[in-house]
Amino acid sequence: xxxxxxxxxxxxxxxxxxxxxxxxxxxxxxxxxxxxxxxxxxxxxxxxxxxxxxxxxxxxxxxxxxxxxxxxxxxxxxxxxxxxxxxxxxxxxxxxxxxxxxxxxxxxxxxxxxxxxx
Numbered sequence: 001x002x003x004x005x006x007x008x009x010x011x012x013x014x015x016x017x018x019x020x021x022x023x024x025x026x027x028x029x030x031x032x033x034x035x036x037x038x039x040x041x042x043x044x045x046x047x048x049x050x051x052x053x054x055x056x057x058x059x060x061x062x063x064x065x066x067x068x069x070x071x072x073x074x075x076x077x078x079x080x081x082x083x084x085x086x087x088x089x090x091x092x093x094x095x096x097x098x099x100x101x102x103x104x105x106x107x108x109x110x111x112x113x114x115x116x117x118x
Contacts, residue, residue: 008047015040
């Protein structure tokens with residue numbers, strides 16, 4: 001793992017821990033929470049779209065493909081569990097089914113494009 005990737009993971013985990021406040025170790029003001037959310041959103045956006053992955057051979061392409069598949073399946077599993085939990089508590093957040101739908105549609109459209117035009 002490159003230094004930049006490791007640094008991104010550490011920063012994201014730190015920001016998510018501060019935002020989630022799992023042990024209630026601090027009482028942030030609304031401005032602080034808003035700032036943390038904005039910073040985390042910017043870091044996530046930068047990590048997802050700006051950090052480019054380059055593969056020089058087939059083996060690296062295969063590793064990238066496996067990593068993408070694992071990330072997709074993990075996200076789908078977590079969102080499905082969240083949807084089930086929220087369904088059982090009778091409070092379904094709009095963003096969870098929307099995110100699942102976008103993930104599935106993006107995968108289907110990409111598969112259709114690759115199978116048809118490549």
